[in-house]
Amino acid sequence: MKFNKLGALCKLGGERNQDMSDDRLENKNLWAPWRIKYIQGLSESADCFICHNLKNPQDDDKNLVLWRTDRSIVVLNRFPYNNGHLLIAPARHIPGLSESTSEELLEMIKLVRESQKALSLAIKPHGFNVGMNFGRCAGAGLPEHFHIHVVPRWDGDTNFMSVCSDTDIISQSLTELLELLKQVSRENNLPAL
Numbered sequence: 001m002k003f004n005k006l007g008a009l010c011k012l013g014g015e016r017n018q019d020m021s022d023d024r025l026e027n028k029n030l031w032a033p034w035r036i037k038y039i040q041g042l043s044e045s046a047d048c049f050i051c052h053n054l055k056n057p058q059d060d061d062k063n064l065v066l067w068r069t070d071r072s073i074v075v076l077n078r079f080p081y082n083n084g085h086l087l088i089a090p091a092r093h094i095p096g097l098s099e100s101t102s103e104e105l106l107e108m109i110k111l112v113r114e115s116q117k118a119l120s121l122a123i124k125p126h127g128f129n130v131g132m133n134f135g136r137c138a139g140a141g142l143p144e145h146f147h148i149h150v151v152p153r154w155d156g157d158t159n160f161m162s163v164c165s166d167t168d169i170i171s172q173s174l175t176e177l178l179e180l181l182k183q184v185s186r187e188n189n190l191p192a193l
């Protein structure tokens, strides 16, 4: 059931999981109304924001890039499902695991580990959802360039997020959170690959 909840979590904002007949589960979906800007943007542009970020290191802060490694990039999701939602992507524009090398896959899993370390030090989550979506029907907003979601969770966060749903607050907190994660990374030599 945990995995089904993640599927619901990564569906585009506002949609309800029609497969969920259990009301108790449905009520626990994270509510992220600011994602409407992201959903509207999807139809307006076919650009790959991950490749855009990769090609513009001078804009790393603006683009919320946390780490660059030999084969991967780690960014804060601008349209997060929860505070600290990170995306880990290969540096190559590839759609899935079949196109990845073993080295890329190993590095990305290590980056999941390092992301959890950094987030734990910075914002002390009680748990995490970690997952991947393949294909738009599965909720992938950028199906051409696959990425791993790392979503921190806190007890009771499904109630908390509906209160703090203002886009400006989210945007400001993203910049501050990026700084905090970078500081924690410097102090703890993260990511250690």
Ligand SMILES: [Zn+2]
Pocket (backbone or CB within 6 Å): 048, 049, 050, 051, 052, 092, 093, 094, 144, 145
């Ligand atoms: Zn790309």
